[in-house]
Amino acid sequence: MTRQVQLAHGGxxxxxEGLIRSLFFKYFNNDILLQAEDAATLHTGGKLAFSTDSFxxxxxxxxxxxxGKIAVAGSVNDVAMMGAKPLYMSCGFIIEExxxxxxxxxxxxxxxxELEKSGCSVVCGDTKVVPKGGCDEIFINTAVIGELGxxxxxxxxxxxxxxxxxxxxxxxxxxxxMAQREGIEIETDLQSDCATLSNVTEALLxxxxxxxxxxxxxxxxxxxxxxxxxxxxxxxxxxxERDIPVCDEVQGICEILGFExxxxxxxxxxVIAVDAADAQECLQTLQNFTECPDAAIIGKATxxxxxxxxxxxxxxxxxxLEQPKGELLPRIx
Amino acid sequence: xxxxxxxxxxxxxxxxxxxxxxxxxxxxQKAQKLDKxxxxxEVCGGHTHSIMKxxxxxxxxxxxxxVHGPGCPVCVMPKERIDQAIDLARMEDTILVTLGDMIRVPxxxxxxxxxxxxxxxxxxxxxxxxxxxxxxENPEKNVVFFAIGFETTTPMSAALMEQLTQSGVQNLFLHxxxxxxxxxxxxxxxxxxxxxxxxxxxxxVSVITGAKIYKPLSKRYGTPIVVAGFEPVDILExxxxxxxxxxxxxxxxxxxYSRFVSDEGNLKAQKMIEKYMQTREHFRWRGLxxxxxxxxxxxxxxxxxxxxxxxxxxxxDTPVDDHKQCICGDILKARAKPFDCKVFGKAxxxxxxxxxxMVSSEGACNAYFRFGNLTTEGQR
Numbered sequence: 001m002t003r004q005v006q007l008a009h010g011g012x013x014x015x016x017e018g019l020i021r022s023l024f025f026k027y028f029n030n031d032i033l034l035q036a037e038d039a040a041t042l043h044t045g046g047k048l049a050f051s052t053d054s055f056x057x058x059x060x061x062x063x064x065x066x067x068g069k070i071a072v073a074g075s076v077n078d079v080a081m082m083g084a085k086p087l088y089m090s091c092g093f094i095i096e097e098x099x100x101x102x103x104x105x106x107x108x109x110x111x112x113x114e115l116e117k118s119g120c121s122v123v124c125g126d127t128k129v130v131p132k133g134g135c136d137e138i139f140i141n142t143a144v145i146g147e148l149g150x151x152x153x154x155x156x157x158x159x160x161x162x163x164x165x166x167x168x169x170x171x172x173x174x175x176x177x178m179a180q181r182e183g184i185e186i187e188t189d190l191q192s193d194c195a196t197l198s199n200v201t202e203a204l205l206x207x208x209x210x211x212x213x214x215x216x217x218x219x220x221x222x223x224x225x226x227x228x229x230x231x232x233x234x235x236x237x238x239x240x241e242r243d244i245p246v247c248d249e250v251q252g253i254c255e256i257l258g259f260e261x262x263x264x265x266x267x268x269x270x271v272i273a274v275d276a277a278d279a280q281e282c283l284q285t286l287q288n289f290t291e292c293p294d295a296a297i298i299g300k301a302t303x304x305x306x307x308x309x310x311x312x313x314x315x316x317x318x319x320x321l322e323q324p325k326g327e328l329l330p331r332i333x
Numbered sequence: 334x335x336x337x338x339x340x341x342x343x344x345x346x347x348x349x350x351x352x353x354x355x356x357x358x359x360x361x362q363k364a365q366k367l368d369k370x371x372x373x374x375e376v377c378g379g380h381t382h383s384i385m386k387x388x389x390x391x392x393x394x395x396x397x398x399x400v401h402g403p404g405c406p407v408c409v410m411p412k413e414r415i416d417q418a419i420d421l422a423r424m425e426d427t428i429l430v431t432l433g434d435m436i437r438v439p440x441x442x443x444x445x446x447x448x449x450x451x452x453x454x455x456x457x458x459x460x461x462x463x464x465x466x467x468x469x470e471n472p473e474k475n476v477v478f479f480a481i482g483f484e485t486t487t488p489m490s491a492a493l494m495e496q497l498t499q500s501g502v503q504n505l506f507l508h509x510x511x512x513x514x515x516x517x518x519x520x521x522x523x524x525x526x527x528x529x530x531x532x533x534x535x536x537x538v539s540v541i542t543g544a545k546i547y548k549p550l551s552k553r554y555g556t557p558i559v560v561a562g563f564e565p566v567d568i569l570e571x572x573x574x575x576x577x578x579x580x581x582x583x584x585x586x587x588x589x590y591s592r593f594v595s596d597e598g599n600l601k602a603q604k605m606i607e608k609y610m611q612t613r614e615h616f617r618w619r620g621l622x623x624x625x626x627x628x629x630x631x632x633x634x635x636x637x638x639x640x641x642x643x644x645x646x647x648x649x650d651t652p653v654d655d656h657k658q659c660i661c662g663d664i665l666k667a668r669a670k671p672f673d674c675k676v677f678g679k680a681x682x683x684x685x686x687x688x689x690x691m692v693s694s695e696g697a698c699n700a701y702f703r704f705g706n707l708t709t710e711g712q713r
Contacts, residue, residue, distance in 0.1 A: 252341070313388060315354050
């Protein structure tokens with residue numbers, strides 16, 4: 001019989017102790033965690049960046065990743081987007097009774113693999129097991145503390161003539177999950193873009209470029225990030241629609257289901273606002289990373305319609321790019 | 334030689350900037366010769382969406398203007414029908430299934446999304462045939478398919494009926510809200526004060542019905558009609574054709590979307606619809622009011638599957654009107670634009686729609702709200 005997670009594994013007794021030692025200590029192995037005290041004690045100097053996120057993605061294993069990979073990359077990226085170096089992570093699991101142990105181990109192993117990319121360590125954690133139906137297989141919360149250094153990136157610092165760069169083709173994660181959903185089941189090799197980006201942001205910051213802001217284009221996609229920036233910096237962002245990189249598979253899924261790639265979530269794609277003079281060097285730096293195929297300058301900050309994002313097309317007309325709203329439901333005809 | 338046909342091959346040419354620019358100048362030349370302004374109604378919400386998305390209104394000459402029509406199936410559904418969907422969803426041991434957008438449209442008090450949050454089992458389908466699968470998987474529940482849409486989606490409901498009647502499944506019922514394209518066009522034109530003098534007819538509806546359904550309309554109102562595809566090149570080529578036809582005072586129907594549309598349409602689909610459905614005497618359209626013979630219902634011999642018959646005691650049928658300030662009726666008749674409405678973008682937004690045109694992404698007000706007043710700069 002396959003081994004399954006049982007309520008006792010979250011009960012605080014022997015079974016939980018066994019799970020922690022045989023699984024979490026084994027994969028997240030580090031000195032702070034192994035002290036096994038009530039709280040982790042940390043050494044840091046100077047200003048910190050701190051972020052938390054919960055992960056509930058379904059299906060838990062998808063093309064290009066799984067809920068564990070996303071839980072690590074997601075929180076690490078949030079801190080990296082502030083220009084900080086991610087150091088310490090907390091990790092809370094809420095597991096549905098009956099989850100195959102093999103699945104949990106795959107998820108934890110995938111988290112450990114992803115942590116290596118940023119050098120961030122899981123230093124404290126928690127496990128709860130809820131009765132069947134109490135959650136959908138597994139939910140994970142992670143929080144990351146990072147060292148900020150001198151970095152002072154901010155979404156309110158974007159000025160007229162700054163250029164906007166996207167790190168790769170957009171919409172992969174959202175399209176990939178949508179295609180795998182029950183009821184749609186589009187056959188595709190499309191992989192999620194799920195990836196840790198701290199190495200990329202660190203390389204950019206080392207270059208001493210006049211970077212105004214980074215933001216990962218997660219839920220709400222490119223449309224949400226740029227609208228937030230336009231509002232926070234009180235500027236207009238004008239995009240050239242044809243310059244926005246979109247792969248054929250994502251475009252195809254959008255054509256079939258009536259979505260826009262700019263509304264789809266990404267999990268390893270970020271947007272950069274940079275002074276025009278440094279834009280080319282920024283782009284060249286991105287191109288050294290496998291996480292950033294197809295990085296491109298997609299637009300610039302102007303004063304045309306403050307607090308709005310405009311998509312310009314190749315025949316001389318344009319439209320506002322609005323924040324996505326409501327559930328992403330396909331149009332009917 | 335590589336012979337694979339890729340999806341993008343099907344649409345890229347129809348969004349080619351060079352073709353679009355050349356059609357633009359072709360239209361400009363023809364427009365100079367027009368002796369009266371052309372008010373072109375795009376009947377279908379899919380066209381409204383394309384026109385706004387691709388900014389096509391902005392590149393037309395001053396004397397050709399788009400008027401946004403009634404062809405958004407979600408938008409034209411009156412609140413009392415949505416209330417019926419909610420009544421059905423709230424019945425004991427019931428799963429209500431419907432298509433996409435319908436879930437977020439508010440009825441008189443709630444939307445289906447809200448009653449789902451309150452505990453009702455409401456599911457969005459991608460194809461109506463999934464309703465049968467859900468019914469088989471849940472034999473202890475009643476499954477109700479709330480069917481909406483113009484002639485495009487009607488054949489899928491008929492196909493569901495075909496499979497349902499052969500399957501022996503006893504727990505699936507249909508609530509039919511299928512509506513027809515020609516009656517609202519007649520209602521708008523017969524009102525006497527509509528400015529419309531040319532039409533772009535729907536793409537997908539026409540694949541099913543054929544272009545033949547528009548011929549009586551073009552003759553009766555003396556207006557040219559072109560059946561158009563959804564891509565920007567399709568729409569602009571159709572405008573160019575309409576300009577030619579207007580110059581010749583034509584009262585004909587022509588087909589631009591000839592890669593899919595014939596005069597006769599999909600005869601097999603038409604036959605299947607005919608087998609299971611008949612026209613209703615009346616249907617109340619949101620924004621347009623009561624229009625006779627404008628919608629379909631199941632034939633009496635299939636009453637066993639008809640949710641309106643089977644669950645009649647649960648369903649209220651009191652008409653619920655839109656907000657008094659709402660001018661959707663005038664917008665549909667080209668007497669007003671969304672920006673002329675006092676509540677547009679203020680009390681009435683896609684999150685809190687007061688009138689039909691704001692309800693779905695295919696409604697005129699919703700498209701204006703989303704894609705913005707950039708269009709007003711170019712469109713008078």
